[in-house]
Amino acid sequence: MSFIKRLVLFLIINFGGLAIGGWLMNNGPQSEWYTNLNQAPWTPPGWVFGVAWTTIMICFSVYLAKLFSHQNSKFLRILFAVQVILNVSWNYIFFNQHWVRLGLLNISLLTLLIFYFFFKFRMDDIKTYSYLLLPYMIWLLIATSLNAYIYVNN
Template sequence: MGGRDARSRRGGPWLRYGSAAAAVTVSAVTGARAVDADSAWYRSLRKPSWQPPSWAFGAVWTPLYASIAYAAGRAWGVPAQRRRAALTASLAVNLTLDAGWNRLFFHHRSPRAGLAGTLLLDLSTVDLIRRTARVDRQAAAVLVPYAAWCAFATALNASLARRNA
């Protein structure tokens, strides 16, 4: 079996990046459907002065989601089958937690539940970066802004939980 056969087993770039983009899109849309930043409940929350304006969240999340899809598609091209499977599982958990935070916070109207969810998301993001780095350091580096934004979101969520207990 030559190099072409090995590449075929891993899937071509269109398949890898397309699959990653589809997974990220499902997560983003699922999460976004639970958000209601215009609800009376959300507007009534006491928020810290350093909370970004509502429009900033979409402006930040769009490139972050693109970077997650890029990193996954790139890392999936590496031939280490066992590590690829673990990476895929880590990504699936991460995207599930990412979408789930919106339900915990907005749908259940619970900053405390949201805080628990975002702490789990932080741990999952660290795991995702660690697993990605094992197969592709450049792909892992692309995920660092995502981790930074998740950490910021955790601090914001903690502030909301504290102010609205």
């Protein structure tokens, strides 16, 4: 499969995951439950989340298209599937079910997994592509801190 076909495939999967996650959160960020929580002072305005996730998924899709063109193992496919499940399920766990502690566990595991991708798959021929994970890594650190703040302060 060519790089472009892989890229389109990963864009569809990643943005499809975002759409499913958005649907599963049941209007969570605007819900009375969420708006009444004691939130972190560094919580960004709502529009930042859309910009961040769009940027993250474009960068992540390019990275994955390159990575899978060099290494397409069963292990890598499983890691990617786990990433999709963790990413999508956090919305349901946190916003829909209000399981803040389980949400924190979920997003912590997702953060560790993305850092694992960054450090494990830094082969010479795609090393520079690994830096496309930086927006995802930074955003997950922020999101994990926001979830942790809500867990500790509510």
